[in-house]
Amino acid sequence: MKQIALLSATHAPGLGPDAEAALGTIIEAAGGKPGPYRWLSPGHALEAEVEGNPSLTKAREMLGEMLGEMMGGIPADINFIPADGRRKALMIADMDSTIISSESLDDLARLAGKGDEVATITARSMRGELDFSQSLKARVGMLAGSPTSLIDTIIAEAECNPGATELVTTLRRHGVRTVLASGGFTFLTEVIGGRLGFDAHFANTLVVRDGVITGEVTDPVLDQHSKRTILDREIEALGITPDDVATIGDGANDRGMTERAGMGVAYQGKDALKAVTPYWLDHTDLRGMLWLQGYDDSMITRS
Numbered sequence: 001m002k003q004i005a006l007l008s009a010t011h012a013p014g015l016g017p018d019a020e021a022a023l024g025t026i027i028e029a030a031g032g033k034p035g036p037y038r039w040l041s042p043g044h045a046l047e048a049e050v051e052g053n054p055s056l057t058k059a060r061e062m063l064g065e066m067l068g069e070m071m072g073g074i075p076a077d078i079n080f081i082p083a084d085g086r087r088k089a090l091m092i093a094d095m096d097s098t099i100i101s102s103e104s105l106d107d108l109a110r111l112a113g114k115g116d117e118v119a120t121i122t123a124r125s126m127r128g129e130l131d132f133s134q135s136l137k138a139r140v141g142m143l144a145g146s147p148t149s150l151i152d153t154i155i156a157e158a159e160c161n162p163g164a165t166e167l168v169t170t171l172r173r174h175g176v177r178t179v180l181a182s183g184g185f186t187f188l189t190e191v192i193g194g195r196l197g198f199d200a201h202f203a204n205t206l207v208v209r210d211g212v213i214t215g216e217v218t219d220p221v222l223d224q225h226s227k228r229t230i231l232d233r234e235i236e237a238l239g240i241t242p243d244d245v246a247t248i249g250d251g252a253n254d255r256g257m258t259e260r261a262g263m264g265v266a267y268q269g270k271d272a273l274k275a276v277t278p279y280w281l282d283h284t285d286l287r288g289m290l291w292l293q294g295y296d297d298s299m300i301t302r303s
């Protein structure tokens, strides 16, 4: 089975001219033979066909060792991708700390003056130490009695991560269905999904009554099982298979969909998520999701 090795980095100043030599050395050290090189994005994404069956673990070790001496010390990612079936027909993306830079529930809690208590629970939940729906209900409960003006502030402050616009716009232009699936709240997935042009969005509903956050969330809570269920529903509706799906997320509650998808990507992923997938983007912005699938800069668009 032919594979592609992709070296990517979006930190300034990007990959230099010695990146081709570096990628070749990495592939050989990992037990493969590099084929022709192709820049998907000059300075940011370089790929090579690979013969043999190199070890990804070894390649990542080698990349880490080489950073001091080559490529200007720029932190970079290396991924191996099967050459066949590389472009997917459906993308499901997590929102908090993936498509947007913040954790919306933490931000709500901070505005409500409960930041420290809630952030502690969030961190434990993202590491997989707490059941997601129990911890979500506990955190939302702390917000009881807070004014709904906090929600307007969260919406106003939410910022998309670099590459989010290119990711969603480019996929839609190429006929790929895009779905936003969040353990956060519909008040924000609706706005972010609409702003970026996602085809659909799924999240939890924060209960509001008489201008006040009641501290309740509507059942059933959307958790990691739900994200996997969304994936299954979507592929059935589209008549495709899990192999045709790419997902992207960062936390433990993304594990279900990540394991199921043909290309489940961990974006600045927590260890609990990286443990279940070989696809890691730690030093590449969201355009990395396009480069992994073989889109080059001539195909990537912001509008």
Ligand SMILES: [Mg+2]
Pocket: 094, 095, 096, 097, 098, 249, 250, 251
């Ligand atoms: Mg997340």
